[in-house]
Amino acid sequence: MKNYKNVIIGFGKGGKTLAKSLAVHGEEVLMIEASDQMYGGTCINIGCIPSKSLIVNSERNLPFTEAVAHRGELTAKLRNKNYHMVADQPTGEVWTGTASFLSDHELAVELTDGTYQEIQGERIFINTGSTPVLPDIPGLALSSRIVTSKEAMELPELPKRLIIIGAGYIGLEFASMFANYGSQVTVLDPHTEFMFKEDPDIAEMIFQDLTRKGIEFELGATIKHVTETSDGVQVAFEKDVEHIITGDAILVATGRKPNTKSLHLENTGIEITERGAVKVNDKLQTTVDNVWAIGDVNGGPQFTYVSLDDYRIIKDQLLGKGDRSTSDRKFVPYTVFLTPPLSRVGLSEKEIKAAGYDYKTFSFATAGVPKAQVLEDPTGLFKVMVDTKTDKILGAVIYSEESHEVINLIALAMKADLPYQLLRDQIYTHPTMSEALNDVLSD
Ligand SMILES: Cc1cc2nc3c(=O)[nH]c(=O)nc-3n(C[C@H](O)[C@H](O)[C@H](O)COP(=O)(O)OP(=O)(O)OC[C@H]3O[C@@H](n4cnc5c(N)ncnc54)[C@H](O)[C@@H]3O)c2cc1C
Numbered sequence: 371m372k373n374y375k376n377v378i379i380g381f382g383k384g385g386k387t388l389a390k391s392l393a394v395h396g397e398e399v400l401m402i403e404a405s406d407q408m409y410g411g412t413c414i415n416i417g418c419i420p421s422k423s424l425i426v427n428s429e430r431n432l433p434f435t436e437a438v439a440h441r442g443e444l445t446a447k448l449r450n451k452n453y454h455m456v457a458d459q460p461t462g463e464v465w466t467g468t469a470s471f472l473s474d475h476e477l478a479v480e481l482t483d484g485t486y487q488e489i490q491g492e493r494i495f496i497n498t499g500s501t502p503v504l505p506d507i508p509g510l511a512l513s514s515r516i517v518t519s520k521e522a523m524e525l526p527e528l529p530k531r532l533i534i535i536g537a538g539y540i541g542l543e544f545a546s547m548f549a550n551y552g553s554q555v556t557v558l559d560p561h562t563e564f565m566f567k568e569d570p571d572i573a574e575m576i577f578q579d580l581t582r583k584g585i586e587f588e589l590g591a592t593i594k595h596v597t598e599t600s601d602g603v604q605v606a607f608e609k610d611v612e613h614i615i616t617g618d619a620i621l622v623a624t625g626r627k628p629n630t631k632s633l634h635l636e637n638t639g640i641e642i643t644e645r646g647a648v649k650v651n652d653k654l655q656t657t658v659d660n661v662w663a664i665g666d667v668n669g670g671p672q673f674t675y676v677s678l679d680d681y682r683i684i685k686d687q688l689l690g691k692g693d694r695s696t697s698d699r700k701f702v703p704y705t706v707f708l709t710p711p712l713s714r715v716g717l718s719e720k721e722i723k724a725a726g727y728d729y730k731t732f733s734f735a736t737a738g739v740p741k742a743q744v745l746e747d748p749t750g751l752f753k754v755m756v757d758t759k760t761d762k763i764l765g766a767v768i769y770s771e772e773s774h775e776v777i778n779l780i781a782l783a784m785k786a787d788l789p790y791q792l793l794r795d796q797i798y799t800h801p802t803m804s805e806a807l808n809d810v811l812s813d
């Protein structure tokens with residue numbers, strides 16, 4: 371059985387970055403990826419990049435089929451680049467096949483060319499990502515009309531009526547995007563509160579904007595069953611009484627679960643958590659020595675940039691001082707890519723109130739920002755909450771064009787422990803959305 375110094379299972383963000391980094395340091399690295407359509411992982415093939423390409427092109431009024439074709443070209447280009455990033459390293463190798471554990475450090479690999487290999491890994495990095503959760507709803511089985519986000523981005527034509535199950539990240543981003551392309555969208559979710567993690571003022575503003583776009587929401591809905599008909603789909607749900615809605619397609623967007631099934635962890639001492647993730651400590655070590663878990667599979671926040679930060683923690687152990695850990699992770703921002711996007715970092719106002727801080731809220735309408743007028747989209751609001759005792763920023767939420775860029779600036783100020791006045795008095799280029807901070811933070 372051939373022994374490899376480093377084996378990475380799954381071509382995710384953290385794993386591929388680690389593969390390159392180890393290979394650049396002259397170390398032998400074997401990357402095992404289940405599919406030749408997934409070199410580079412979820413983000414570039416079926417996640418962030420294709421969805422954001424489709425969102426941007428929906429805002430540019432490109433017809434859906436052209437945008438889908440463009441998405442395909444973009445992902446193919448990135449897939450090829452990612453493959454070569456690892457395979458072309460003198461000490462790097464990429465195998466296309468599914469890896470599973472035979473024991474703590476022994477792996478079986480079913481290669482897609484029909485061959486089989488058994489190998490040993492001195493160090494093994496599990497980076498197998500996550501897969502969509504399919505709720506146990508009678509009649510709900512994936513088909514050409516009942517799809518997850520992956521297939522929704524490959525549809526041969528725009529569904530006239532799209533039903534989306536789930537009002538989370540994917541549900542809302544896809545609802546906004548398909549509405550931009552011209553679909554009649556209905557979103558169903560069991561929660562009665564729209565965007566329940568957000569402050570009610572922002573959530574209400576977004577709800578109104580999405581509703582104005584023609585998106586219908588059925589919140590507090592319990593889905594009873596799904597039926598595929600000869601020319602469409604039907605969803606029966608209960609909300610006070612039973613309702614039936616009809617569509618051309620259903621997008622199931624009800625969360626993603628860590629992808630551990632194919633790994634046969636039962637053959638090892640690697641434990642999994644109650645929620646089905648690979649159990650790790652704050653250095654991302656599993657319960658077996660020299661086996662780590664990176665990205666969605668370890669149950670952390672499901673973001674590409676978190677998988678990348680997992681890489682930094684592991685690289686620091688292998689090639690650096692070894693003092694980085696997940697507990698250093700503070701003020702991790704996020705963006706929901708609506709039109710315009712919603713971005714947030716730190717605490718929400720309701721969390722700040724509940725924690726009992728003395729705070730003040732700076733809020734400013736996007737319409738007052740010159741760049742918003744240039745972009746002809748005055749929608750939204752900036753809200754920054756500041757601790758009145760320390761002048762430090764406790765949290766910020768921005769619902770506006772380019773909020774996904776501005777939020778990173780605020781996150782940096784928070785991480786550097788800077789007083790809010792520094793952002794207020796900064797000289798920004800003009801016209802930009804960042805310069806709004808001059809006005810937002812003024813008394
Ligand atoms: C539609 C959509 C939009 C998203 N948008 C964003 C966004 O805008 N911003 C953001 O930060 N995040 C976004 N995400 C989340 C983000 O894509 C994930 O958090 C991230 O890609 C997870 O990366 P990872 O490193 O955990 O592994 P992944 O990139 O998921 O890679 C795992 C790889 O492992 C392979 N694999 C699985 N099992 C095996 C096995 N046994 N053997 C060999 N290979 C195996 C899989 O084929 C896969 O290629 C989005 C997700 C989706 C679905």
Ligand SMILES: NC(=O)c1ccc[n+]([C@@H]2O[C@H](COP(=O)([O-])OP(=O)(O)OC[C@H]3O[C@@H](n4cnc5c(N)ncnc54)[C@H](O)[C@@H]3O)[C@@H](O)[C@H]2O)c1
Nearest residue numbers: 505536537538539540541559560623624625626672705706
């Ligand atoms: N912009 C981004 O960063 C971005 C974009 C897309 C996805 N993602 C990542 O991908 C992950 C998965 O996204 P997601 O939208 O699938 O998950 P999610 O957890 O964000 O939302 C799932 C939604 O499905 C609903 N739901 C659950 N069971 C249901 C049922 N039986 N019927 C109806 N609704 C049901 C939940 O109430 C929830 O609102 C996210 O958690 C996020 O981390 C990130």
